[in-house]
Amino acid sequence: MARLLTPRFALLTAADLGYFTAIGIAVYALPLYVTGPLHESEAAAGLAFGAFAVSALLLRPFAGRLADRIGRRPLLVGGAALAALSLALTALATGLPMIIALRLLLGVAEAAFFVAGFAALVDIAPPDRLGEALSLNSLGLYLGLAAGPPLGEVLAQRSFPTAWLTAGALCVAAAVASVFIGETGTPTTTNTKLIHRPAVPPSIALCTSLAAIGGFLAFAALRAQDEGFENTSLPLFLYGATVVVSRVVFAKIPDRLPPLTLGAAALAVIALGMILTALPHTLVAGSVVLGIGVTFSTPAFFAAVFATAAPHQRGAASGTASAFIDIGLGGGPILLGLVANASIPAALVTGGALAAAGCLWTLALRRAH
Structure with missing residues (x-):
């Protein structure tokens, strides 16, 4: 049986854990940040929270085609780095328009990182153990989203900038891990379609x-x-x-x-x-x-x-x-x-x-x- 638990698999799962723990921090901190220091309404918090999904949904097919054309690693590294920028800059946001703009930027990062991550996982997993690979790799996502909100609560009690900068640092760590994964796919010049x-x-x-x-x-x-x-x-x-x-x-x-x-x-x-x-x-x-x-x-x-x-x-x-x-x-x-x-x-x-x-x-x- 081909080996599944390789260094590349561990690095990809670690990158997922860092990235989604950062997202978990944002899940907790964003509504409180919008309704607290920014003095906006709950409806504004909901708008800010959901804004990232708009750009993420629209760009996922483009990210998929790009991952096939230039490889997985540029999107993994670039997506994590872009998420780090979006989350860290949230500490400087002084109004709802800037928050929404940064959340839309986070949606771009999400599209790149998530799509490239799944494609890379399939590249490195043995074909006869793909289901097992998907199950184990998803623990990074689930554990990150589970641990992020409690961590965000602890950090936000110190200060909201501390929470946002920590989330950014976790995404930087995810980008670094992605660098060491290496390129898992073979970039193609074939004219792949947006929708498979x-x-x-x-x-x-x-x-x-x-x-x-x-x-x-x-x-x-x-x-x-x-x-x-x-x-x-x-x-x-x-x-x-x-x-x-x-x-x-x-x-x-x-x-x-x-x-x-x-x-x-x-x-x-x-x-x-x-x-x-x-x-x-x-x-x-x-x-x-x-x-x-x-x-x-x-x-x-x-x-x-x-x-x-x-x-x-x-x-x-x-x-x-x-x-x-x-x-x-x-x-x-x-x-x-x-x-x-x-x-x-x-x-x-x-x-x-x-x-x-x-x-x-x-x-x-x-x-x-």
């Missing part, structure tokens, strides 16, 4: 899973409050902890099952979990079930996506799939939020219905394949 069309069908299935999960992340604390939880963050903690632990314990499973079969099963589990979160007294169980579903959904669908791409098309495939991630995580909460105005349990059930529809779509893809 064969990646679209499995990406649609991935999108349904993330739309459901986005709704859960948005309304889990409110649901816990309605259920009388003293610690309303418990469902979110259980969900995240389940994903992290399960991806370590079951890392080899995605390589032992066909990706679309595993993806359909994962979507069915996510649908069940969403329904459990909506029922009385089963929010804790539902959060754990959701974590189990997400453990397998992302590795399965990314494996299906990259199975459609030749080595010189991996950047385009990554850009296409990650654009659907933005659509799911951004559009899911908006769609389910409309339902939540009437009933949060109804919104969670709607999320389950989206995942169930994705399951049926994936089964149809499997039969066609």
